[in-house]
Amino acid sequence: MLSAPMQQQVNIGLIGGGTVGGGVYKALQANGALMASRLGIKISVTKVVVREIKKSRPVHIPAALLTTDFHALIHDPEIHIIVELIGGTTTARSVVEAALKAGKPVVTANKALISKHGETLFALAKANKTNLYYEASVAGGIPIIKVLRESLIGNRVVRLYGIVNGTCNYILTRMKAEGAEFMDVLADAQRLGYAEAEPSLDVDGHDAAHKTGILASLAHGFWINPQDIYVEGIRHIGKLDIQFATQLGYTIKLLGIVKCLPSLKKSKGPRQAIQVSVYPALLPKDHVMANVSGVYNAVLVRGDIVGDTLYYGRGAGQDATASSVLSDLADAALDLKCSSRDRVPAFVDHEKNGKVLSTGELVTRYYLRLGVSDRPGTLASIATILARLNIGISSVIQPEGHEGATVPLILMIHDASNASMQKALKQIEKLPVVKGAPVLIRVEDFE
Numbered sequence: 001m002l003s004a005p006m007q008q009q010v011n012i013g014l015i016g017g018g019t020v021g022g023g024v025y026k027a028l029q030a031n032g033a034l035m036a037s038r039l040g041i042k043i044s045v046t047k048v049v050v051r052e053i054k055k056s057r058p059v060h061i062p063a064a065l066l067t068t069d070f071h072a073l074i075h076d077p078e079i080h081i082i083v084e085l086i087g088g089t090t091t092a093r094s095v096v097e098a099a100l101k102a103g104k105p106v107v108t109a110n111k112a113l114i115s116k117h118g119e120t121l122f123a124l125a126k127a128n129k130t131n132l133y134y135e136a137s138v139a140g141g142i143p144i145i146k147v148l149r150e151s152l153i154g155n156r157v158v159r160l161y162g163i164v165n166g167t168c169n170y171i172l173t174r175m176k177a178e179g180a181e182f183m184d185v186l187a188d189a190q191r192l193g194y195a196e197a198e199p200s201l202d203v204d205g206h207d208a209a210h211k212t213g214i215l216a217s218l219a220h221g222f223w224i225n226p227q228d229i230y231v232e233g234i235r236h237i238g239k240l241d242i243q244f245a246t247q248l249g250y251t252i253k254l255l256g257i258v259k260c261l262p263s264l265k266k267s268k269g270p271r272q273a274i275q276v277s278v279y280p281a282l283l284p285k286d287h288v289m290a291n292v293s294g295v296y297n298a299v300l301v302r303g304d305i306v307g308d309t310l311y312y313g314r315g316a317g318q319d320a321t322a323s324s325v326l327s328d329l330a331d332a333a334l335d336l337k338c339s340s341r342d343r344v345p346a347f348v349d350h351e352k353n354g355k356v357l358s359t360g361e362l363v364t365r366y367y368l369r370l371g372v373s374d375r376p377g378t379l380a381s382i383a384t385i386l387a388r389l390n391i392g393i394s395s396v397i398q399p400e401g402h403e404g405a406t407v408p409l410i411l412m413i414h415d416a417s418n419a420s421m422q423k424a425l426k427q428i429e430k431l432p433v434v435k436g437a438p439v440l441i442r443v444e445d446f447e
């Protein structure tokens with residue numbers, strides 16, 4: 001609880017004064033008074049920890065506030081809330097652990113940290129009768145954590161679909177609009193600052209997996225081990241796939257997917273099975289998620305009571321992310337004022353029987369693009385392999401206008417398990433009529 005003379009003010013220590021830290025400082029300058037009038041509590045930045053005090057910063061932070069000593073902030077009795085905004089999982093972890101052990105509420109925007117160490121950190125918060133707030137860790141300015149933690153608390157989350165990586169969405173949007181190849185758009189995105197020089201975290205799906213795992217943990221009440229998430233990025237998507245998907249009535253998006261599936265009967269009783277995965281998928285082109293463009297993010301949550309709900313907004317950037325940090329600061333300040341430090345529980349430890357479906361068990365429809373020799377019997381040899389594995393073909397398209405020794409062949413495949421499909425692909429690849437690596441993309445109908 002805040003000490004009596006401090007009732008109307010909480011002091012915060014910002015650990016990190018870069019893009020997001022600078023954004024939080026700037027937003028509090030702009031809207032701090034408005035927040036104080038709404039909350040009845042003034043939120044005041046007492047210190048800002050940076051690595052290099054003398055560095056010039058796009059957002060000016062008075063020199064008197066800057067320090068390099070995060071320990072001093074954590075142990076300063078006049079600082080009530082610690083805000084971790086340095087990123088990474090080493091120093092950031094030490095900061096968060098030390099603050100929680102000191103009994104201080106912590107706000108973080110760090111998805112990598114929550115994804116990797118969330119289970120331990122939430123337990124630490126609970127043991128120290130404090131709380132960990134992490135709204136900004138998923139989908140930037142979209143208040144999706146609060147939605148799952150509070151607004152939809154009366155629902156079982158049946159489905160959750162997220163476009164949660166702005167870089168991938170930007171690249172796929174431009175590939176479609178310009179008929180361009182992945183590598184060309186990536187290079188341009190890097191030049192324009194929409195993609196990192198080392199793009200793997202984004203384009204290989206890992207960043208989306210961090211966020212999808214956090215949302216799945218929250219939605220299903222048990223901690224999802226990041227290693228249990230099936231992850232595929234977008235490097236293998238070619239302009240031909242975007243073009244054929246469009247002709248077939250689809251748009252390709254990188255989706256984080258959390259599906260609640262029927263309970264699995266096990267010797268120790270039924271276990272709740274959920275699919276947690278990240279992969280590019282063909283979406284029906286008129287679906288609202290197919291029309292989320294550029295760097296924007298969106299999360300569709302289907303609750304068993306509420307039905308479909310949709311959350312859309314800027315998934316990253318200084319101001320959008322700062323907005324989510326301010327939301328957490330307001331909660332943390334109110335919780336301190338009302339002496340209810342764990343009013344909103346971490347909410348990731350109530351389901352004791354949760355299980356993530358293994359990769360082989362994932363069942364979806366597929367788009368399969370092959371390069372094949374244009375000669376009779378080709379389709380029959382491929383269809384035979386699929387039939388032997390009980391995999392049904394729903395349609396076959398051999399687009400016109402492609403001439404030469406190798407032509408594209410597109411097969412739309414009925415629901416099949418990933419294990420069966422991978423087996424089939426291994427055999428198909430070995431056929432002498434099949435040239436180059438097959439491209440397999442899942443189809444998501446939002447059923």
Ligand SMILES: NC(=O)c1ccc[n+]([C@@H]2O[C@H](COP(=O)([O-])OP(=O)(O)OC[C@H]3O[C@@H](n4cnc5c(N)ncnc54)[C@H](OP(=O)(O)O)[C@@H]3O)[C@@H](O)[C@H]2O)c1
Pocket residue numbers: 015016017018019020021049050051052053055068085086087088091109110111112136137140315316317318321
């Ligand atoms: N940027 C976004 O759009 C966005 C969106 C959502 C979530 N996030 C998350 O927000 C967090 C911060 O990201 P950011 O973009 O603000 O990073 P950033 O611009 O690189 O800023 C990091 C800040 O932390 C300071 N810092 C780094 N290591 C430190 C250390 N060992 N000791 C003291 N200070 C240290 C840096 O000091 P100097 O200023 O002296 O270098 C800088 O002020 C990350 O977890 C990120 O994933 C970012």
